[in-house]
Each structure stands twice: as structure tokens, then as C-alpha cells.
Amino acid sequence: MRGACVAQAGPPSRPDSRTHPPMRRSMAMLRTLRPGPESKAVRGIVFDMDGTLTVPVLDFPKMRRVVGVPEGQDVLDFLAGLEPAERAQREAALHAVEEEGMAAMQVMPGVEELAKHLDERAVPRALVTRNLKRAVDLFHATHFDLPPFEPVLTREFLPYKPHPAALLHIAEHWGITPQELVMVGDSAKDDVVSGNRAGAWTIxxxxxxxxxxxxxxxxxxxxxxxxxxxxxxVQQILTTELQLPSPRVA
Incomplete structure (x- = not known):
């Protein structure tokens, strides 16, 4: 309009955090650039236990110290290479630390809500851990009120994570391809490596x-x-970035 005063645009002002709280990080910012399987359709979820289904309470530095694991070597691999008598002695020290972890076990917030979300869609959920079966039994008996995760593969299943054998076994058990699996865990070196080498999605x-x-x-x-x-x-990623089945009609 003729004669109108046009204000010159200056640099945008920084929002006041007291009146403009920081925006929630979008899922796009959570993604990596790692290419995934061709299809985003998910037909099964595999969970780690310690630090994933339960809050992280295991003292891994203490575990390595009392067992005497050399720097850079895996605890279970180290034990597997010992003579039976020495192995039994060091495994006893390992079990003592694991017992402390079981005594302090707490469920991770949001686990039952996510499990229910999957159950409503008939998406099977499994558990793969390097811990003992006794720890899994304790979790199911005292910290989880829904039907148990199944199948459960502990460190007695060989080869254990980070080898992908457990995930490949579960995919075959469910009659799906590894590319239709999602591996959820808190360890990059065990959970993520296992899932990626199996060809699954990884969170x-x-x-x-x-x-x-x-x-x-x-x-x-x-x-x-x-x-x-x-x-x-995790639930948001499964719902918005990947493709879960629709809820079952009652």
C-alpha cells in the first residue's frame, strides 16, 4: 500500500524459555542414517532384559573386577576359555554380583504399557539376555503382570549375543523373516550388533x-x-516410524 511504513526484518529473537518451553525432539532427530530393511512391516519384537526391560542396576565394572577379566575381553568369552575348576570359582564371583542385581531389580517405566500395546496387535515379543534364567524367572514372577515374554533365550543358548543366532532362531520359531524383527536393547556392542547382523531393525x-x-x-x-x-x-518409533499391525477387533 502506498505510503505504508514497512519495518525492516531483523534477526529472529530468541524465545524466552519461561514462556516457550523447548520443543520435544522429533523422531526424525532420533534416527540414524543407517539403511534398514526394505519393508517397515514389523511382525515380532525381541527385547534385552538388563537395562531394557529392567532399569540398569548390574554393576558391570565390579563384575569384571571380581571375575578378573582382562581389559578388552568379554566376560563370558573369558570364562569359557578357563579350565573347569578355575571357571567354577570365577563363575561363583560372577553369580554373586548377579544376585545383587536381582535383589535390586526394578522394571523399566513403560514396559507393561508397551507390552500391552503389542499384545493388542498380536505382535509376539521375545526376550534375549546374557543373564541367567533365574533372573528372567524373577522378572516374570515379581515385576511383570502380563503374559511372559516367549521365547526366552539366556546365555545358556549358544552362541550368545552379539552373535545373531538367537534372533535368527526366534524368527524361524515365529515363521517370519529376520527383516520383520525389531531388536530393542541398551547395549550397542551386544544388542545392536546382534540385531544388525541378523538383518533386523535395531533400537x-x-x-x-x-x-x-x-x-x-x-x-x-x-x-x-x-x-x-x-x-x-520405543513405542512411538514402532508406531510412527515402523508399521505394526492394527489392533485386533474384540
């Missing part, structure tokens, strides 16, 4: 923001398809 549950917030990148088979800070975000 790294990073509740402390170790990799996502502090810029500690993961490459190769350590790199997940998605990061999640909580079980609620």
Missing part, C-alpha cells in the same frame, strides 16, 4: 543420552537404526 535404548546427547557416535554394526530415550519413545 538402542539410550536412557542416559550417552550417544545421542554427548555426540559419541557409533559406526558400523554398532550403529542402530533408531535411538530412544525411554520405552515411551
Amino acid at each position: 538402542l535404548l539410550d536412557t542416559e543420552g550417552t550417544h545421542r546427547e554427548r555426540g559419541q557416535g557409533l559406526e558400523g554394526d554398532l550403529r542402530p537404526h533408531f535411538y530412544a530415550a525411554s520405552m515411551q519413545e
